[in-house]
Amino acid sequence: MxxxxxxxxxxxxxxxxxxxxxxxxxxxxxxxxxxxxxxxxxxxxxxxxxxxxxxxxxxxxxxxxxxxxxxxxxxxxxxxxxxxxxxxxxxxxxxxxxxxxxxxxxxxxxxxxxxxxxxxxxxxxxxxxxxxxxxxxxxxxxxxxxxxxxxxxxxxxxxxxxxxxxxxxxxxxARPASPCTPPAGITPKEAEILSWVAAGKTDAEIATILGISRNTVDTHMRHVFAKLETHSRVTAVVKAIAEGIIHP
CATH class of the missing domain: 3.30.450.80 (Transcription factor LuxR-like, autoinducer-binding domain)
Structure with missing residues (x-):
């Protein structure tokens, strides 16, 4: 990537x-x-x-x-x-x-x-x-x-x-009373897809690799965006790496 x-x-x-x-x-x-x-x-x-x-x-x-x-x-x-x-x-x-x-x-x-x-x-x-x-x-x-x-x-x-x-x-x-906490709730499948995104794969390529539909990949990525509070693939990957969710 x-x-x-x-x-x-x-x-x-x-x-x-x-x-x-x-x-x-x-x-x-x-x-x-x-x-x-x-x-x-x-x-x-x-x-x-x-x-x-x-x-x-x-x-x-x-x-x-x-x-x-x-x-x-x-x-x-x-x-x-x-x-x-x-x-x-x-x-x-x-x-x-x-x-x-x-x-x-x-x-x-x-x-x-x-x-x-x-x-x-x-x-x-x-x-x-x-x-x-x-x-x-x-x-x-x-x-x-x-x-x-x-x-x-x-x-x-x-x-x-x-x-x-x-x-x-x-x-x-960060405020002492509300420190930054690692985002939670990323599923193993979402983490796997994020790893392929970090490797530079497109949604279509990830779908082929994992044997799922492109729409399913898109759905997983939308869930990832919501859980990580991000709006782009790049930012999602960066945050996932920083929080130890994936290790590209």
């Missing part, structure tokens, strides 16, 4: 983040992982996560975005018209800023916002939503301080890194 030729493999990122003992260590590991995707700017925004205390809610709770850009965003009330954040609330996968701008009709104020971002050193931006049982919990923004020709982000890998990073962030910062 993931490119194993990368110098810092995803499996190593999972192991390292599970062992991290401080936010700074976790952030350092994420910087190392996303650098391989061409990014060196990161900003975590905790929007509404009931498992986390209010002290860690807000834009840029962990970040290395330029302070002048953060100041511009706050001073101009950009929350109210940021087109990427508006779009992020209606999808489950990562969103490429430039692709979204190219296919949208931005208002002048919105175009100005992203021109300022680019001029300030945020290029090839990607934002990834993090969904929970109550809706959008957080988002992770990535950007490159330098412009690169023909940059093509691996959005599946970014989604996987984001999911694992946020699981570990919650482990470090």
């Amino acid at each position: 993931f490119d194993r030729d990368l110098h810092y493999q995803f499996e190593d990122f999972v192991t390292d983040t599970r062992q991290a003992r401080a936010d700074e260590d976790l952030f350092r590991l994420l910087k190392k992982a996303v650098a391989q995707q061409g990014y060196d700017r990161i900003s975590l925004w905790v929007i509404d996560d009931p498992d986390l205390p209010q002290r860690v809610h807000g834009r840029g709770v962990l970040h290395n975005f330029p302070e002048e850009l953060r100041g511009y965003y706050k001073e101009n009330n950009c929350d109210s018209y940021d087109p990427v954040m508006q779009a992020l609330r209606m999808q489950t996968g990562s969103l490429d800023w430039e692709a979204h701008e190219a296919h949208s009709n931005y208002r002048p104020l919105q175009t100005r916002l992203y021109n300022v971002a680019r001029e300030g050193g945020l290029n090839h931006g990607v934002s990834t939503p993090i969904w929970g049982r109550n809706g959008l919990m957080a988002s992770l923004g990535l950007a490159a301080s330098e412009k690169h020709d023909a940059t093509h982000a691996d959005l599946d890998m970014i989604g996987a890194l984001t999911a694992q990073f946020y699981l570990s962030y919650k482990r470090l910062n």
Whole structure:
């Protein structure tokens, strides 16, 4: 499912983040992982996560975005018209800023916002939503301080890194009274199907391997999404690996 030729493999990122003992260590590991995707700017925004205390809610709770850009965003009330954040609330996968701008009709104020971002050193931006049982919990923004020709982000890998990073962030910062607990109720058949998903198999291929219908595979995956509180195959696999449900 993931490119194993990368110098810092995803499996190593999972192991390292599970062992991290401080936010700074976790952030350092994420910087190392996303650098391989061409990014060196990161900003975590905790929007509404009931498992986390209010002290860690807000834009840029962990970040290395330029302070002048953060100041511009706050001073101009950009929350109210940021087109990427508006779009992020209606999808489950990562969103490429430039692709979204190219296919949208931005208002002048919105175009100005992203021109300022680019001029300030945020290029090839990607934002990834993090969904929970109550809706959008957080988002992770990535950007490159330098412009690169023909940059093509691996959005599946970014989604996987984001999911694992946020699981570990919650482990470090969850409220004492309501710690993050491993998801329960995954059946052996669901775990088997998840293992094949992690191996990169399609629903049709899994159906053939297990001798069941494609609709049955789809039904099992819907149950998995509900039990793991995820909205995509990538995030489900990441969470299953992190919680020890599967061992790809």
